[in-house]
Amino acid sequence: MEGELVQPAPEETPRDANPANVGLELFGYVGIEAVLDQMRIKTMKTGFEFNLMVVGQSGLGKSTMVNTLFKSKVSRKPTGPGYEERIPKTVQLQSITHVIEEKGVKMKLTVTDTPGFGDQINNENCWDPIIKYINEQYEKYLREEILISRKRKIPDTRVHSCVYFVPPTGHWLRPLDLEFMRRLSKIVNMVPVIAKADTLTLEERAEFKKRIQKDLKAHGISVYPQEDFDDNSDDRILNNKIRDKMPFAVVGADKEHQVNGKRILGRKTKWGIIEVENPAHCEFPLLRDLLIRSHLQDLKDITHNVHYESYRMQRLNESNRLALSPINGLLGKDEVESDL
Numbered sequence: 001m002e003g004e005l006v007q008p009a010p011e012e013t014p015r016d017a018n019p020a021n022v023g024l025e026l027f028g029y030v031g032i033e034a035v036l037d038q039m040r041i042k043t044m045k046t047g048f049e050f051n052l053m054v055v056g057q058s059g060l061g062k063s064t065m066v067n068t069l070f071k072s073k074v075s076r077k078p079t080g081p082g083y084e085e086r087i088p089k090t091v092q093l094q095s096i097t098h099v100i101e102e103k104g105v106k107m108k109l110t111v112t113d114t115p116g117f118g119d120q121i122n123n124e125n126c127w128d129p130i131i132k133y134i135n136e137q138y139e140k141y142l143r144e145e146i147l148i149s150r151k152r153k154i155p156d157t158r159v160h161s162c163v164y165f166v167p168p169t170g171h172w173l174r175p176l177d178l179e180f181m182r183r184l185s186k187i188v189n190m191v192p193v194i195a196k197a198d199t200l201t202l203e204e205r206a207e208f209k210k211r212i213q214k215d216l217k218a219h220g221i222s223v224y225p226q227e228d229f230d231d232n233s234d235d236r237i238l239n240n241k242i243r244d245k246m247p248f249a250v251v252g253a254d255k256e257h258q259v260n261g262k263r264i265l266g267r268k269t270k271w272g273i274i275e276v277e278n279p280a281h282c283e284f285p286l287l288r289d290l291l292i293r294s295h296l297q298d299l300k301d302i303t304h305n306v307h308y309e310s311y312r313m314q315r316l317n318e319s320n321r322l323a324l325s326p327i328n329g330l331l332g333k334d335e336v337e338s339d340l
């Protein structure tokens with residue numbers, strides 16, 4: 001038995017094979033890699049919070065998309081048979097939250113639905129309520145953060161990503177969309193999508209997409225994932241592929257249909273069913289994967305490190321004293337806060 005405890009003689013180990021091993025030998029195994037387990041366990045306990053927002057002209061399917069997100073593989077919210085509720089026109093900002101649990105990891109997903117704009121003859125400043133809401137959330141966070149005794153975990157209602165719905169005109173971006181997106185992209189991670197993509201042929205989709213990409217570039221609008229924030233060359237390669245496919249041509253549906261014995265979320269037409277979760281039919285799966293599967297943490301990091309940071313700097317510079325006064329009545333007593 002004694003023999004088993006004897007360490008191998010130094011000569012027996014291939015010392016020169018990897019210089020890093022020399023350190024291990026000298027100081028023994030420290031166990032740094034266990035930090036990954038610690039982080040995983042902690043995340044499982046605390047869970048994630050993720051806040052999305054949908055914005056766009058009236059009738060483009062924003063509320064339908066909120067339902068699509070929750071009923072698709074994101075939350076697997078069951079729809080009863082005979083479910084035929086019609087989605088009403090959205091008249092005020094409203095948030096829906098679901099706690100989704102998968103393999104022991106919890107995520108609190110909040111989607112904020114907004115009333116569509118474009119109904120008025122004069123659509124000037126139609127972005128004001130949306131911009132105000134986004135800034136309100138930064139302000140709430142800032143107020144918690146600068147308290148002397150602050151909460152261990154500040155509730156995070158900041159919008160981590162804003163999905164902007166572009167009408168499927170097949171032409172160019174309208175000045176209104178350009179102006180709206182320009183303003184949004186400065187304060188939030190903005191992800192444009194082509195709404196109701198089932199109304200365009202595949203060729204029209206591809207051409208419209210190229211035109212939108214050109215338009216955005218020409219107007220200096222940087223959508224998420226922003227080129228400036230690619231961390232390294234691997235990120236750049238992955239994000240270039242995503243940028244090339246953006247804006248995703250999405251289709252929304254909240255009704256299930258029976259296809260080959262399986263229940264499928266889709267839109268039934270006379271000529272067939274458009275399956276929203278089928279990558280051959282539309283790019284809703286790409287949008288969902290970007291937001292939830294591949295870039296969720298990055299969206300949160302950029303919100304905190306870039307967008308919130310610039311809001312914070314501007315606010316603290318502005319007041320230059322820590323006792324913050326309400327700006328423009330923001331969060332003032334009489335202010336009607338958006339429904340949360």
Ligand SMILES: Nc1nc2c(ncn2[C@@H]2O[C@H](COP(=O)(O)OP(=O)(O)OP(=O)(O)O)[C@@H](O)[C@H]2O)c(=O)[nH]1
Pocket residue numbers: 056057058059060061062063064065087088089090091114115116117195196197198199250251252253267
């Ligand atoms: N063809 C098609 N119709 C859609 C799609 N998504 C939603 N619709 C339909 O478009 C209509 C409007 O959908 P909503 O989800 O209420 O649109 P909205 O953007 O929330 O509208 P507002 O609340 O007025 O801003 C409904 O009849 C939907 O069934 C889509 O992807 N394709």
Ligand SMILES: [Mg+2]
Pocket residue numbers: 062063064088089090113114115116
């Ligand atoms: Mg709506």
